[in-house]
Amino acid sequence: MDTKTKLLDAALRLIRTKGYTATTVDEICRDAGVSKGSFFHHFPDKEALALAAAKHFSARADELFASAPYRAESDPRARVLRYVDQRRAMMRGDFPDFTCLLGTMVQETYVTHPAIRAACDAEIRHHADDVARDLAEAKARYVPDAPWDPQSMALYTQAAIQGAFILAKAHDDPSVGAECLTHLRRYLETQLTPSA
Amino acid sequence: MDTKTKLLDAALRLIRTKGYTATTVDEICRDAGVSKGSFFHHFPDKEALALAAAKHFSARADELFASAPYRAESDPRARVLRYVDQRRAMMRGDFPDFTCLLGTMVQETYVTHPAIRAACDAEIRHHADDVARDLAEAKARYVPDAPWDPQSMALYTQAAIQGAFILAKAHDDPSVGAECLTHLRRYLETQLTPSA
Numbered sequence: 001m002d003t004k005t006k007l008l009d010a011a012l013r014l015i016r017t018k019g020y021t022a023t024t025v026d027e028i029c030r031d032a033g034v035s036k037g038s039f040f041h042h043f044p045d046k047e048a049l050a051l052a053a054a055k056h057f058s059a060r061a062d063e064l065f066a067s068a069p070y071r072a073e074s075d076p077r078a079r080v081l082r083y084v085d086q087r088r089a090m091m092r093g094d095f096p097d098f099t100c101l102l103g104t105m106v107q108e109t110y111v112t113h114p115a116i117r118a119a120c121d122a123e124i125r126h127h128a129d130d131v132a133r134d135l136a137e138a139k140a141r142y143v144p145d146a147p148w149d150p151q152s153m154a155l156y157t158q159a160a161i162q163g164a165f166i167l168a169k170a171h172d173d174p175s176v177g178a179e180c181l182t183h184l185r186r187y188l189e190t191q192l193t194p195s196a
Numbered sequence: 197m198d199t200k201t202k203l204l205d206a207a208l209r210l211i212r213t214k215g216y217t218a219t220t221v222d223e224i225c226r227d228a229g230v231s232k233g234s235f236f237h238h239f240p241d242k243e244a245l246a247l248a249a250a251k252h253f254s255a256r257a258d259e260l261f262a263s264a265p266y267r268a269e270s271d272p273r274a275r276v277l278r279y280v281d282q283r284r285a286m287m288r289g290d291f292p293d294f295t296c297l298l299g300t301m302v303q304e305t306y307v308t309h310p311a312i313r314a315a316c317d318a319e320i321r322h323h324a325d326d327v328a329r330d331l332a333e334a335k336a337r338y339v340p341d342a343p344w345d346p347q348s349m350a351l352y353t354q355a356a357i358q359g360a361f362i363l364a365k366a367h368d369d370p371s372v373g374a375e376c377l378t379h380l381r382r383y384l385e386t387q388l389t390p391s392a
Contacts, residue, residue, distance in 0.1 A: 019304025021217035095306065103362045107303045108215025110291065110365040121366035148379070155363055155372065156356075156379040163359030166299045167351055169306040170317035176351065183344070183352040187383040 004042045006032040008056040011049050016096040020050060020105045020116070050105060051119050057101040058123035065130065076137035077192045081185060083131060087161055088181035091174045099169070103162040128154040138192050146191060153191070160184040200238045202228040204252040207245050212292040216246060216301045216312070246301060247315050253297040254319035261326065272333035273388045277381060279327060283357055284377035287370045295365070299358040324350040334388050342387060349387070356380040 001009075010032035014023040025046050029036050043049040065071070070082035090098050106120040132154035139150055160180060168177030197205075206228035210219040221242050225232050239245040261267070266278035286294050302316040328350035335346055356376060364373030 018308045019215065019217055021215055022304060022308065102366070103359075104303050106362060106366045107300050108218060110368070112214045112218065117366060117368065121368075124363065124366055148382070152375055153379065156376050159359030159363045159373075159376040160352075160356055161359065162362040163299075163355030163357065166302060166358040167320065167355045170298070170302045170313060170320055172306070172313065172317075177355075179348055180352050180355040183349065183383070186344070186387070187379070190386050191382070 003032075003034050003038050004052075005056075006034055007039060007042060007049065008053050010034075011053040012057055012101055013096050015050070015053065016099050016101055016104055019107075020046075020109055020113075025049075047113060047116065050109075050113070050116050054102060054105070054116070054119040054123050058126060061127060065127075076134050077142055079134045080131070080138050080188055080192065083134065084157070084181055084185040084188060088178045088185070091164065091168060091178040091181065093174065095165075095169055095174070098174070099165045100162060103165060124158055125155075128158050131157055142192050143194055148191060153188075157184060157188070199228075199230050199234050200248075201252075202230055203235060203238060203245065204249050206230075207249040208253055208297055209292050211246070211249065212295050212297055212300055215304055216242075216309075217304055221245075243309060243312065246305075246309070246312050250298060250301070250312070250315040250319050254322060257323060261323075272330050273338055275330045276327070276334050276384055276388065279330065280353070280377055280381040280384060284374045284381070287360065287364065287374040287377065289370065291361075291365055291370070294370070295361045296358060299361060320354055321351075324354050327353055338388050339390055344387060349384075353380060353384070 007028060010028045011023070014027055014031060017023075023046075025036065025039055028046075028049070029039050039049075043052065065083075065086075068083075068086055070079055070086055073079045073082055092098065102120040102124050105116055109116040109120075128151070132150045135150035135153050139146055139148075161184075164177035164180035164184075167180060168174050203224060206224045207219070210223055210227060213219075219242075221232065221235060224242075224245070225235050235245075239248065261279075261282075264279075264282055266275055266282055269275045269278055288294065298316040298320050301312055305312040305316075324347070328346045331346035331349050335342055335344075357380075360373035360376035360380075363376060364370050366372075
């Protein structure tokens with residue numbers, strides 16, 4: 001693995017464990033097994049690393065979801081519901097392995113680091129756009145007259161997932177997050193089903 | 197206002213602006229207009245202040261919601277829906293004035309400060325319990341056979357609200373959070389309405 005990727009992976013792990021401010025460049029270097037000189041060869045400062053980490057995290061998520069089995073589902077409604085099933089199944093193990101870098105960073109940087117805030121926003125919306133495409137297709141096929149907008153619904157799915165992470169972390173139990181996504185799935189199912 | 201309350205209010209404001217780690221005891225003292233000696237008279241350290249701030253925040257929320265107009269509503273389903281309406285109406289103005297201290301702190305402290313994590317969990321659940329009571333009453337009256345548990349549904353409302361804060365902060369626009377709560381309200385409405 002190249003030095004830059006090692007640094008980005010270390011940043012992902014550390015920031016998801018203890019947040020952006022508590023994570024130091026020294027720790028990132030130690031965790032990555034990389035010298036500080038090497039760090040500053042790749043990044044002018046911690047903020048620049050955080051911006052690259054947001055892109056890195058998002059690219060990883062793109063990869064993961066692009067190759068997920070649910071993507072092969074031809075029915076768009078099933079695709080949406082199986083997406084939520086996958087997010088629910090991912091609520092397990094160690095928190096830094098499955099929680100969201102973007103939602104974590106934005107909580108503590110949205111005022112003090114506008115560039116990080118904007119990067120988190122862009123990447124959350126980039127992921128929501130994929131969900132919105134499936135939602136738009138499912139809406140057109142099953143509930144064309146439903147009162148909601150696919151983009152707004154897609155953003156809501158991301159809010160529910162982010163909030164599920166928070167409740168799970170607070171209770172120190174990933175299953176609390178999984179249960180939240182059962183509710184999200186039920187909402188989507190009712191909204192994508194024509195009333196009798 | 198007494199010194200302790202000034203310190204707690206300053207902590208609420210600062211932590212909701214830039215997070216727990218980035219907020220220093222010096223800044224809290226400056227913001228509160230209180231000497232450092234006075235701080236350490238009341239609190240042994242920043243963590244102790246954070247624990248007290250979690251309780252303080254929660255007591256303020258109790259006050260706010262106990263006296264809210266929706267509490268006078270005799271129909272429990274209307275009480276639940278008007279609770280969400282109130283949470284949605286509160287999504288406006290400056291983020292540190294309406295976002296959640298608990299959800300913000302837990303993101304960056306859940307591993308490094310177990311006592312803060314536990315306090316955030318306890319206070320989030322304390323608030324959810326009020327919602328769960330109304331949900332249980334509404335379920336018993338309107339949808340006794342619904343497959344969901346009121347406690348689980350109440351926790352989900354809190355997850356949706358926490359996630360709404362994150363998306364709103366990321367987009368630097370409280371209305372993004374308000375729109376998320378429109379979805380939460382629609383979910384609750386469908387789940388509290390007997391099928392025809």
